[in-house]
Amino acid sequence: MIRQAIAIFTKDLMSELRTRYAINALLMFVVVTLAVIMFSLVGESLSPGALTGMLWVVMFFAAMSGLSRSFVAEEERGTTMTLQLLASPMSVYLGKLLFNLLLVVALNIFIVLLFLLVMDQFTVAQPDLFWTVMLLGSVGIAAATAIIAAIIAKANTKGTLFPVLSFPVLLPLLMAGIAATKVAVEEPVWDNALPELQMLASYIVVVVTVSFLLFDFVWKD
Amino acid sequence: MHVAAEAVSKKFNRRQVFADVSFEVAPGEVFGITGRNGSGKSTLLRIIGGLLTPSGGRMRYRHGDADVEAEKLYPHIGYAAPYLVLYEEFNAAENLALYARIRGVGLTAGEIDGLLQRVGLPTDRRDPIRSFSSGMKQRMKLLFAIFHRPPLLLLDEPISNLDSEGMAVVYDLVAEQRKRGSVIIATNDAEDIQQCDRTFRVEGRA
Amino acid sequence: MWWKILLFFWIAVLSAVAIVTPIAGTLGDLAGVAQWSETKMIPMRFTVTDRGGAADDGGWLLRGADEDGREADFHFATRPDGLDQAEGYLVLARYDTEEHRVEVAEILGDYPAFAFPFIPGLEERAKIIFFHVPMSWMTVVAFLVSMWFGIQYLRKKDLEDDFRSAVSAGLGLLFCILATTTGSLWAKFNWGSFWNWDPRQTSIFVLLLVYGAYFALRSAIEVDEKRASLSAVYSIIAAATVPFFIFIMPRIMPGLHPGSADDTGSGPVFSSGMDAGMRVVLYSMLLGYLVLYAWLMRIQMRLHRIKLKRADVAL
Numbered sequence: 001m002i003r004q005a006i007a008i009f010t011k012d013l014m015s016e017l018r019t020r021y022a023i024n025a026l027l028m029f030v031v032v033t034l035a036v037i038m039f040s041l042v043g044e045s046l047s048p049g050a051l052t053g054m055l056w057v058v059m060f061f062a063a064m065s066g067l068s069r070s071f072v073a074e075e076e077r078g079t080t081m082t083l084q085l086l087a088s089p090m091s092v093y094l095g096k097l098l099f100n101l102l103l104v105v106a107l108n109i110f111i112v113l114l115f116l117l118v119m120d121q122f123t124v125a126q127p128d129l130f131w132t133v134m135l136l137g138s139v140g141i142a143a144a145t146a147i148i149a150a151i152i153a154k155a156n157t158k159g160t161l162f163p164v165l166s167f168p169v170l171l172p173l174l175m176a177g178i179a180a181t182k183v184a185v186e187e188p189v190w191d192n193a194l195p196e197l198q199m200l201a202s203y204i205v206v207v208v209t210v211s212f213l214l215f216d217f218v219w220k221d
Numbered sequence: 222m223h224v225a226a227e228a229v230s231k232k233f234n235r236r237q238v239f240a241d242v243s244f245e246v247a248p249g250e251v252f253g254i255t256g257r258n259g260s261g262k263s264t265l266l267r268i269i270g271g272l273l274t275p276s277g278g279r280m281r282y283r284h285g286d287a288d289v290e291a292e293k294l295y296p297h298i299g300y301a302a303p304y305l306v307l308y309e310e311f312n313a314a315e316n317l318a319l320y321a322r323i324r325g326v327g328l329t330a331g332e333i334d335g336l337l338q339r340v341g342l343p344t345d346r347r348d349p350i351r352s353f354s355s356g357m358k359q360r361m362k363l364l365f366a367i368f369h370r371p372p373l374l375l376l377d378e379p380i381s382n383l384d385s386e387g388m389a390v391v392y393d394l395v396a397e398q399r400k401r402g403s404v405i406i407a408t409n410d411a412e413d414i415q416q417c418d419r420t421f422r423v424e425g426r427a
Numbered sequence: 428m429w430w431k432i433l434l435f436f437w438i439a440v441l442s443a444v445a446i447v448t449p450i451a452g453t454l455g456d457l458a459g460v461a462q463w464s465e466t467k468m469i470p471m472r473f474t475v476t477d478r479g480g481a482a483d484d485g486g487w488l489l490r491g492a493d494e495d496g497r498e499a500d501f502h503f504a505t506r507p508d509g510l511d512q513a514e515g516y517l518v519l520a521r522y523d524t525e526e527h528r529v530e531v532a533e534i535l536g537d538y539p540a541f542a543f544p545f546i547p548g549l550e551e552r553a554k555i556i557f558f559h560v561p562m563s564w565m566t567v568v569a570f571l572v573s574m575w576f577g578i579q580y581l582r583k584k585d586l587e588d589d590f591r592s593a594v595s596a597g598l599g600l601l602f603c604i605l606a607t608t609t610g611s612l613w614a615k616f617n618w619g620s621f622w623n624w625d626p627r628q629t630s631i632f633v634l635l636l637v638y639g640a641y642f643a644l645r646s647a648i649e650v651d652e653k654r655a656s657l658s659a660v661y662s663i664i665a666a667a668t669v670p671f672f673i674f675i676m677p678r679i680m681p682g683l684h685p686g687s688a689d690d691t692g693s694g695p696v697f698s699s700g701m702d703a704g705m706r707v708v709l710y711s712m713l714l715g716y717l718v719l720y721a722w723l724m725r726i727q728m729r730l731h732r733i734k735l736k737r738a739d740v741a742l
Contacts, residue, residue, distance in 0.1 A: 144668070151644070151657050154657060155648050156648070156649070161644060164639070164640045165661060168668075168669070169665060171633055171636075172671035172674075175675050176671070179675070199674055202671075206671075207664070207668065210663065210667045211664070214663060218660055
């Protein structure tokens, strides 16, 4: 199963590198969004706490604009059946999850680095905690969006449906992520963010487990 | 592979496509499924291939001495159909290598060339499948169906888009598959039907 | 048939009882209010123990006992009407901490046998719980029932289960809208604004979003079987993630609802000390809403079967 999943992951990666459907648009999306935020904040001085919220807003919308790609692409090109014939549903889910994970992690690293670069007021008190939260948050976003993307790929209005279905599911993650990031940005104590980190971890475990149990029903016609 | 359909029926949106379909296919047999357009030939073939769950009745598979469950069927079948789409951004050799990797079948570059020559496709690795003609795509789909030597080969209108040379390739593959396992062909073409030992006519709802 | 009439009267009578029953405090409540406001009047009830006599200032002073049995002097501006027959009163009053007596501003009526307790900060507005709380609970119950039938569909692939799931979600959405509206209207008068992002307000907002997403998804899939399994899967995923709010919300925002982690003010409504009368009315109301929900489910299912029959004839 792992071998199959890795083969599917490699296929998605190669396909993405060749077609650049998601990457180019996503990078531009991030740059444009950050530019809009910067223009709207010219002359304003915002606390790092408020900027934390902005950072998560950018990460959320970037995820919403690109992460449904892996499943929607199969459905739109009509290759779903090919994949059904090649691999077990579990491997497909795992492969797609890995691909989403790579995409989110790369994307969020890009967003955060850009954010740190252009927002002078955004300083981080605890870099190690900050990056831990970013990593856990990214994994959580990848896990939740993978199964939602699989669902919306079968529906008619894929693009608009994705954020509609994702938001309620992602909201606890976003709230915990923002709270933990605020601690990392403003407070010097690791332990203050411990409950949030535990919550992020258990959220990931729950979402991935539920997705594994249910993916069969989504994938098979 | 031994395939048995037991009173299989399928509904879409509560509308009956077909009902009470029963047949058996033994190893070494070439079995034809015929029927008017819209009678549900392709739907039935998808059900046989484990891609659709029947609304009623059930499918049974036997490979060697062991029963195969519908969920574990995918490694045992090869499937080619007009509605199947391959990864068109990759070239033919890349596609084959990709499928082999996902299926866990080791394929060397030489073996890939051999397979490509077998169905009369160019062995240079220049063009992605996107630029192939529909006949070449059909040949590629045949390769997709047989490269892992499955015990059950499912072909939906296998000679569509093919010239006489391509048809010969198809019938050659069918003859070879007969030695390895069983073939089920969904078709209305007279020449295809000639290849079959038996046929079954799907009577869709009026 | 009879049970529908019974249900109608059950809900109507309970609603009337909830609205008409007076709020009545005790001497303890009066003393509590007096600590932070000299002029604040609250309703209270007491039984007359001594009919007393004219006071120095021309008013009337009598002795009475509240329901806890504590006694105090009650001062009226004039001799209260029908004092000779009256055994008790419901009055609007305040406690005068200098004179150490209860200052009665207005007689609201005779001693009521049944009254809801006075709750500081809520007063008459406490009655919302008889409507708002059952609605909120039904929102959750309907969601869980919807998910339950979703799971049943995934197990047995019976489209009837999917329809039950969708109908329950529809009723849940209705209750959700009602609970949100009543809640936010009440919040305007008690907390000062329609929306405060209190943890439970946020939770019901998320439930509203989940219901909305559920129906958006259903309307975007054409094949019945696909719609059934995908919406069932979505409701299970939502049900698995929404409980995380219970953990995360109180850490982010202070709760305003009774029962919140940092609740100090309006505690007694839901605590074990909740008045027995209130509890009986609340639970009876909840039972009424449950039966109402089951009835609506039944109507919808019958309608569905009739429609199916007609569609079969048309085919």
